[in-house]
Amino acid sequence: MPTNSSKQVVKKTSGKMGKLLGAANMILSVIPDTVEIVGKITDKTAPIVDKHLDRQHQLKQSLVVIPNLLDVDIQQAKEHLEGLGLQVIVLLAKPNKRYAKADAGEVVAMMPRSGKVRPGSLVKLYYVDDYVIAESKKDIALPDVTGLVLSEAQELLENLGYRVAAFPIKPRSQYASVTVNQVISMSPNPRISLTPVKKGSLIKLFYLDAATKQVSRILRKSEQDKKAANAQTIKKNLDKIQEILPGKKVAKRIK
Structure with missing residues (x-):
């Protein structure tokens, strides 16, 4: 036969279970309402979103x-x-x-x-x-016309508004194989000058003419002959040393 204390425990337990079931029923009753509310909000929002997308589409279609x-x-x-x-x-x-x-x-x-x-x-x-x-x-950079034929260089610079003066360059052996009337150097030199050359300025062109090329060829031939003569002299001296010292090998270096 259950005692009074056991009856109280059962009563308390039943009370707690009742509260839990009540809370659960409340939650279950709220969920359908929440789903219904969310659905209503979505139904109201959809036309607004569609309208915004339509406006964006119309805007894109109207762009020029x-x-x-x-x-x-x-x-x-x-x-x-x-x-x-x-x-x-x-x-x-x-x-x-x-x-x-x-x-x-x-x-x-x-x-x-x-x-x-x-x-x-x-x-x-x-x-x-x-x-x-x-x-x-006036702000155009002075072009580098070295390597061009004199007539082409003159025309280019004059079309840009510069004054041009041409001078034959002095003969040098390295010009022996350069094309006649080719511009060798210019003043001012655009590769060196740090300040812009204004329109109307005088540009000096130094070119190779036929006479200068002929002299340059002579100079190169003279240098080549001199180099060959020096090499021959060195060879003769080495041969003499070899004759004097036949038991020793003498290195021959001919440049």
Whole structure:
């Protein structure tokens, strides 16, 4: 027969189990409500997401492709961009050596240069005129014309706005095999000069003419003959030493 103490234990245990079952039932009853709430939120959010994606798609479809209009006439480039629904600002570019060979009135830079933009976006076009081109040519680096034929070197430098004076170079043996009228050196020397040479400056070209080449050949022949004579003299001296000292070997070095 159960005692009072055992009855109390059973009662407490039953009470705890009841509380646990009650909590479990509460959780189970809440889960369907939560799922229902999440579903409702998802149903409401889906149209918003779809609408956002549609807007992005429409935006991409409406973007205007900017073509590369470098080297195009500034007026034609402006009209073309305005025809695409874009705003255009025309600006005169500052002198730069990159524009030295450009034609007056052509586009030399643009911003943005290419890509896709929204309709009505602003595009800046930079162009050059005769003044900008003339100023840009002043910054051109002096080209190295050594090795060129004199006439070609003169034409190149004069087209760049330099004055040219040509002088025959002095004969030297190393010029014996150089082509006649070839530029041997120049002053100022672009490989040495650290400061830019301004347009209109005098450039001196030193070239090899026919007379200089002939003398250079004579000098080389003389040097070769002298070298051969020295080698022969050394050989004779070694032979004499060999005769005086027949029992010893003498190293022969002939250069």
